[in-house]
Amino acid sequence: MQPSITRIAHISDVHLLAERAQKHQDLRVRFLSFGRVLDAAARIRKLIAALRKAVRSGADHVLVSGDLTESGTPEQFETLASVLDELGIDPARLTLVPGNHDAYTSKDGWSKALEGPLRRYRAQAATDAGKVVELGDVAILPLDVACHQPVTRSSGMVTDDALERLERRLQDRAIATRTTLLVQHHPPYVHGSRAWQWVDGLSNAGRLTALLARFPETHVMHGHLHKCVDKTITGTRTRVFGAPALVEDDEESTRVRLYEVRSGHVASAGLAA
Numbered sequence: 301m302q303p304s305i306t307r308i309a310h311i312s313d314v315h316l317l318a319e320r321a322q323k324h325q326d327l328r329v330r331f332l333s334f335g336r337v338l339d340a341a342a343r344i345r346k347l348i349a350a351l352r353k354a355v356r357s358g359a360d361h362v363l364v365s366g367d368l369t370e371s372g373t374p375e376q377f378e379t380l381a382s383v384l385d386e387l388g389i390d391p392a393r394l395t396l397v398p399g400n401h402d403a404y405t406s407k408d409g410w411s412k413a414l415e416g417p418l419r420r421y422r423a424q425a426a427t428d429a430g431k432v433v434e435l436g437d438v439a440i441l442p443l444d445v446a447c448h449q450p451v452t453r454s455s456g457m458v459t460d461d462a463l464e465r466l467e468r469r470l471q472d473r474a475i476a477t478r479t480t481l482l483v484q485h486h487p488p489y490v491h492g493s494r495a496w497q498w499v500d501g502l503s504n505a506g507r508l509t510a511l512l513a514r515f516p517e518t519h520v521m522h523g524h525l526h527k528c529v530d531k532t533i534t535g536t537r538t539r540v541f542g543a544p545a546l547v548e549d550d551e552e553s554t555r556v557r558l559y560e561v562r563s564g565h566v567a568s569a570g571l572a573a
């Protein structure tokens with residue numbers, strides 16, 4: 301019998317702006333978007349193009365690994381919801397995870413969005429650590445590492461409580477026998493520079509990698525670095541995959557990463573056409 305293949309599409313760093321606030325982007329948005337054109341419609345078109353590619357690729361599931369919005373305002377989350385609703389994306393096949401940008405406006409912007417405009421997508425989205433999105437032979441663990449902070453920082457945080465929940469989940473026999481994909485915004489590494497770790501790193505990353513080393517069937521899919529990453533955590537079989545930033549793509553050439561999971565092995569399958 302042929303081994304089953306699970307296909308995953310991965311989009312990241314959308315940085316959506318609010319459609320209705322086009323002419324009145326606040327100072328926070330101007331700071332965060334420094335060097336990029338503040339064109340809400342163009343960012344929406346890129347997201348539509350990328351999601352269409354992901355669906356056309358035949359992916360069983362689509363991951364969006366954070367920085368869904370530029371600054372996490374209610375209007376930006378509403379824009380995201382209306383794009384998803386209008387495209388008719390099947391909520392059961394989409395996992396949304398927030399990034400540091402989604403928490404700049406408020407501590408609870410993401411959770412309020414999941415109770416409001418994004419409620420149709422909540423069941424598969426990052427909420428409590430240790431949550432499982434079932435996908436046949438594959439278990440997806442969406443993890444929210446975003447924390448509310450000034451715009452001058454871009455760090456993430458995996459709390460001790462989240463690590464304990466993750467550990468309990470990974471020890472679960474129903475999970476341990478399957479390929480597990482941990483989806484989070486920040487990469488699971490500690491920066492070489494302590495100062496940069498404080499500004500941009502994932503707090504508790506050392507504990508997270510030590511945990512992952514104990515569960516070799518778990519792999520990480522992340523965003524934040526705005527580039528493709530294919531790595532292995534040193535001394536382990538744990539693969540780490542990073543997706544490029546949609547906000548930096550041209551509308552005509554949006555990049556959607558594809559992976560294939562087969563017999564417990566996760567492989568990059570290039571970019572969706």
Ligand SMILES: [Fe+2]
Binds near residue numbers: 366399401526545
């Ligand atoms: Fe980003």
